Amino acid sequence: MRTPAIKSRPVYAGLQVNPHARRTLFALQGEGAKALFEQVERAGREFLTRSEVLFLAGNSVQHLAGLQQLAPHLVRQAPNLDSLLQRLRDDLAIAKMGTSLQVAGTEGFIGQVLQVAMDSHIDAASICTEHRGSLARRVQCVHCKQFTDGVTHSPFACSGCGLGLLVRDHYSRRLGAFQGVNVDAEAPGTAPSLEELYP
Amino acid sequence: MSISTDMPMRVAEITQVADRVKRFRLERRDGGTLPYFSGGAHVVVTMRDAGGLRRNAYSLMSAPHESSAYAISVLHVEKSRGGSQFMHEQVDLGTELTVSQPVNLFPVDQRGRRHLFLAGGIGITPFMAMLEQLERGGQDFELHYAIRGRSHGAYWRELQGKFGGRVNVYCDAEKVFIPVAKLLDDQPLGTHLYVCGPTGMIDATLTMARHAGWPQQNLHFERFLGPPAGNAFRVILQRSGMDVAVEGRQSILEAVEAAGVDAPFLCRGGACGQCATAVLGLDGALEHNDHYLSDAEKVSNSKLMICVSRFKGRALVLDL
Amino acid sequence: MTIAFREETFRDDFTFRNSGAGVLRFPFPFHEDRYTYTVNLEPHTAGAAGTAYEHLIDIDEHYLAEMQDRALVLAEDSLRCQALPHMISAQWDALELLMEQQALGYPELFTLTKHGDRWRWINRPMGIDQTFTFGDVSTLPYEPMEYIARQAQGDLCIVDQRDGSLWMDAGIVTSQADWSLDFDIGMNFMEWHASVPLAHEAGVFDRALKFLLNLQQGKPVRRLNWAMTINPRLDTSPENYPKWGPDRTTVTPMNVGEKVYLRVELQSLWRLPRSNAILFVIRCYPINMADIATVPQWARRVRLVLASLPQQIIHYKCLVRFRQTTIDWLAQFDDGAPG
Secondary structure (H helix, E strand, O other), X not given: OOOOOOOOOOOOOOOOOOOOOOEEEEEEEOOHHHXXXXXXXXXXXXXXXXXXXXXXXXXXXXXXXXHHHHOOOEEEEOXXXXXXXXXXXXXXHOOEOOEEEEEEEOHHHHHHHHHHHHHOOOOHHHOEEEEOOOOOEEEEEOOOOOEEEXXXXXXXXXXXXXXXXXXXXXXXXXXXXXXXXXXXXXXXXOOOOOEEOOX | OOOOOOEEEEEEEEEEEEOOEEEEEEEEOOOOOOOOXXXXXXEEEEEEEOOEEEEEEEEOOOOOOOOOOEEEEEEOOOOOOOHHHHHHHHOOOOOEEEEOOOEEOOOOOOOOOEEEEEEEHHHHHHHHHHHHHHHHOOOOEXXXXXXXXOOXXXXXXXXXXXXXXXXXXXXXXXXXXXXXXXXXXOOEOOEEEEEEOOHHHHHHHHHHHHHOOOOHHHEEXXXXXXXXXXXXXXXXXXXXXXXXXXXXXXXXXHHHHHOOOOOOOOOOOOOOOOOEEEEEEEEEEEEOOOOOOOHHHHHHOOEEXXXXXXXXXXXXXXXX | OOXXXXXXXOOOXXXXXXXXXXXXXXXXXXXXXXXXXXXXXEEOOOOOOOOOOOOOOOOOOOHHHHHHHHHHHHHHOHXXXXXXXXXXXXXXXXXXXXXXXXXXXXXXXXXXXXXXXEEEEEEOOOOEEEEEEOOOHHHOOOOHHHHHHOOOOOEEEEEEEEOOEEEEEEEEOOOOEOOOHHHHXXXXXXXXXXXXXXXXXXXXXXXXXXXXHOOOOOOOEEEEEEEEEEOOOOOEOOOOHHHHHHHXXXXXXXXXXXXXXXXEEEEEEEEOOOOXXXXXXXXXXXXXXXXHOOOHHHHHHHHHHHHHOOHHHHHHOOOOOOHHHHHHHHHHHOOOOOO
């Protein structure tokens, strides 16, 4: 977990199982599965019978077996992000108060899961989040409003309008993305060289 | 910075609405319209009595859109410092008083998909304005109202008449109680819960809600606190260069106001933090009666909520 | 009192000019020769006649031209005006406040008549005569905040109060100093101020937030903020940065007076009654260095403020390219006072 540079840069405090939750939903991406394994080591297995796991494996398919071995109430592996988000949306549409949401994975994953959760009337402050995996960012171009995923360099060319964008630390929870601003607007062609910032 | 926005008003009507509850209808002396307010707001009412000025905070229970008058309801409490006794026995039709602008420390969360209200006794008052507001906005709500007895409970008939099945009344005398646990387990995501009533009821409800997995952000409460009485003592106000006597039935805030010193306040019940005053000198013990300071802050003796807290000892010096 | 409304542009040919009277009423923001971030909130009370503070909601000679520019910005980019669904009650509060204040301050220009919920609003300069039902969106051509903002100078932000903070949940922003409503909407007080240097460490925002959380009905407050722009462009949004960014490189010693603008934001904050939200009105006053120079004390003070700014503020306010040229140009107008 990185020290926040500015106050709008999110802090992912880590998963924290609420023993009082009637039901806990885990949305996990890739290495995010390990965050759940560590919760079990810390908090025991009691909460698992009241828990459901939505898992987007990515390159970490090996964790699926471990998740199934935990024997939560349900484990669902999603083939892609859209399908995981849709499943979550459907679950939350009929969920009751007392449902806790825990999210672990890359920032882009966390941001998009939180968007679905907020749309489904869960207050963002009550969701536990943990960053695992790549530091690559989801960036929105402030000029054309297009989103680009997996950004590892700053500046980078916007996938929408092609402008060179500086990736800022300013983050919007509502949009689930960092802000990208044209880096050489004042003197086109003078962009600084690429820097790999987010492996 | 003190431009007074207080409004000169008078008591236009007094109604006994239940065994020990009176409703007071307050109108502007100049006949003008009153400011709109949001449900959950209160006003601070200043009145003259034999000893000087009295100031108490009361929830506005009238419908926010009724701009010709404000209504407050007061429960007569025997062992009070006399505030409710004064209202019930000394205030008449035509009594003149000054009313502050509405202040809201207990608002509805407008994002709520549903609003669940749990009221005990006189705690119903802020909810009456909130229900009017939500009804006008076409928003989903439910009220569960616990009363001691049918003739004790104020407004339950009126509420059932206005809001039908959304109002559920539970009467202690009939041994029927709010099924809090059942309610907590059966609400859709995005429900906000509001509780107002005796302090035991509030504490129990909040604990049960936490134990049912409700997050803090969805829980709201208001305690009706008044300053407790105590022993008399003196306070030195450093900046004003004054030595003020605080009587047993007076709060520090009331004593400094009577001495002509303007101190900030909002709720007059130890909940909002606005009257927090730095302690510059202490020879004795502070008695913290508020719900605002953390335990660490209380122990540090560095500040005091002068609207409700007291002192025992030889000397207390405040930054006023 | 009649106002001679100017026909002028804030883009393309930039025909914007301040009249002599306009310069005299400019709310000069610097009260000393240095600038630091402070909680500079003060009661928003009616000030001296002939100043920008005379009326709590100020209309000036640029009113019609600004409204035209706003309409153009909104036509190009509808995301400059957004309100989260739960803010509808606050929108009505804001409409009421602006209509009442404009009618109060300028009775010869605006009239508001209320019969219960049936209201009639007359805006003579814009030729509007609108009867509508307060609280019923279907009786207005736009949602209430947009409706009134298209007839009021200044950006509006409506901020919800909950969970111990303030949340920017609605706004119409077409004359901003480089921030995006679409990006920032939904953020809380600390988040939307995240990129301001130095102020967080100095505790400025903690104190400001605490103060604003206790803002009361009937007691609005105000503060001044400032920025600098090249050319009198109101829409210096991040969205359009590629359009106006290059202007920063066009400043020469010959054109400082005409092109370098000080923009002052007179921000007023009002507690709203029905929603308990807070309305921020961000009223923008641009003035170029040539006009500043007509008041020698102003020229001197602006020069000294610019010369003594900490590096972080110079960078945050994007003054790097033209600051020194501006300082050098202003030096010729010094009134000779020591310092």
